[in-house]
Structures are given as structure tokens and as C-alpha cells.
Amino acid sequence: MKFIQVPLNEDDLVIHATLVGGKVVCHSKIHRLSETVWRLFWIETTGDKRSHGYGSAHLKNLIDQIKNLDSKARGFAFEIPSRHFDRLEEKLETDEQLERQRRGLFYERLGAKLWDGHNNPYPNNQLQKVELMWFQLSDTLIGQSDIEVMLAYLKQTHPYWFSN
Numbered sequence: 001m002k003f004i005q006v007p008l009n010e011d012d013l014v015i016h017a018t019l020v021g022g023k024v025v026c027h028s029k030i031h032r033l034s035e036t037v038w039r040l041f042w043i044e045t046t047g048d049k050r051s052h053g054y055g056s057a058h059l060k061n062l063i064d065q066i067k068n069l070d071s072k073a074r075g076f077a078f079e080i081p082s083r084h085f086d087r088l089e090e091k092l093e094t095d096e097q098l099e100r101q102r103r104g105l106f107y108e109r110l111g112a113k114l115w116d117g118h119n120n121p122y123p124n125n126q127l128q129k130v131e132l133m134w135f136q137l138s139d140t141l142i143g144q145s146d147i148e149v150m151l152a153y154l155k156q157t158h159p160y161w162f163s164n
């Protein structure tokens with residue numbers, strides 16, 4: 001198994017791939033949100049290669065890579081579709097519920113923390129459709145300012161994830 005960074009001429013967008021026998025089995029896109037925060041834009045394991053451990057191995061390598069790449073990085077943030085179904089207007093199918101639970105557990109097993117402030121600091125403008133998570137990258141804990149960078153980004157790019 002080989003973990004590589006795909007060369008790009010962009011400072012703040014980085015693509016990585018995990019290859020087996022020269023073929024991509026998992027890839028991810030990350031981008032920088034601030035001096036201290038990176039965001040996972042996307043991760044995907046090739047359909048028939050899922051549940052073989054490639055996604056977990058890729059994420060572990062990715063976290064190490066960001067730490068090496070950027071000594072100032074404190075947090076590696078991302079969002080997952082909400083598991084708090086009561087906050088969603090629509091009723092989810094059971095399959096979808098299970099998939100969301102499994103996805104959340106996948107990240108938690110790898111050490112991701114869940115932001116517990118979904119009701120705060122935007123009481124009248126809550127993040128509802130997704131849950132915010134992150135990996136801690138350094139001994140300096142991510143702070144409220146880091147969370148706000150992420151919330152501001154999501155608010156700009158996905159305003160419909162927030163309640164009115």
C-alpha cells in the first residue's frame with residue numbers, strides 16, 4: 001500500500017491517494033481554512049474496495065501528513081450528515097440512519113471528536129443538518145475561534161444547513 005500526495009499548483013488544496021498495485025483505492029481532498037485549521041473536503045474509497053481498512057489507513061496517514069506539513073495546524077475539521085434525526089424535518093429511512101451511524105463511528109474510532117456546541121453559539125441559527133467533528137493535530141487544543149472559522153465557512157458555502 002502506498003500513500004501519496006498528488007502534486008497540485010495550489011497552496012491550500014491538497015489531494016492524497018492510497019494506491020494498491022498502482023491503482024487508487026482511496027482518495028481525499030483537504031483544504032486550509034485558516035492558519036490553524038484544515039478541513040476534510042472529501043474522502044472516498046473506491047466502491048468495491050470499501051470495508052477493507054483502506055479508508056482508515058488513508059485517514060491515519062493523512063493526519064500524520066498534515067502534522068508534518070504544517071506545524072501550526074491545530075485541528076482537522078469536517079462534517080458528517082447529522083445523526084440527530086429529531087433535528088431534521090424529513091424522516092430518514094432506516095438504511096440511511098444506519099449508514100450515518102456507521103459513518104460517525106468510523107471517524108470516532110479514528111479519534112475524531114464531536115463538537116458539542118450544536119446549540120451554541122448560534123442559538124437562533126443552529127447548525128442542524130450536519131455534525132461538526134475534528135481531529136486534534138497538536139497539543140494546543142482547538143479553541144472557539146477555530147470552531148468559528150469552520151462555522152463561518154459552512155455558513156457561507158451551505159447556508160441551508162443552518163436553521164433560521
Ligand SMILES: CC(C)(COP(=O)(O)OP(=O)(O)OC[C@H]1O[C@@H](n2cnc3c(N)ncnc32)[C@H](O)[C@@H]1OP(=O)(O)O)[C@@H](O)C(=O)NCCC(=O)NCCS
Nearest residue numbers: 043044045050051052053054055056057080099102103106
Ligand atoms: C467513508 C469511507 C471513505 C470509509 O472507507 P473504507 O475504506 O470503507 O473504510 P474502512 O474499511 O477503513 O472502514 C470501514 C468502516 O467504515 C464505516 N463506514 C463509514 N462510512 C460508511 C458508509 N457510508 N457505509 C458503510 N460503512 C461506512 C463502517 O463502520 C465500516 O465498517 P464495516 O466494514 O465493519 O461495516 C467509505 O465508506 C466511502 O467511500 N464512502 C462513500 C463516500 C463518503 O461517504 N465519504 C465520507 C463523506 S463524510
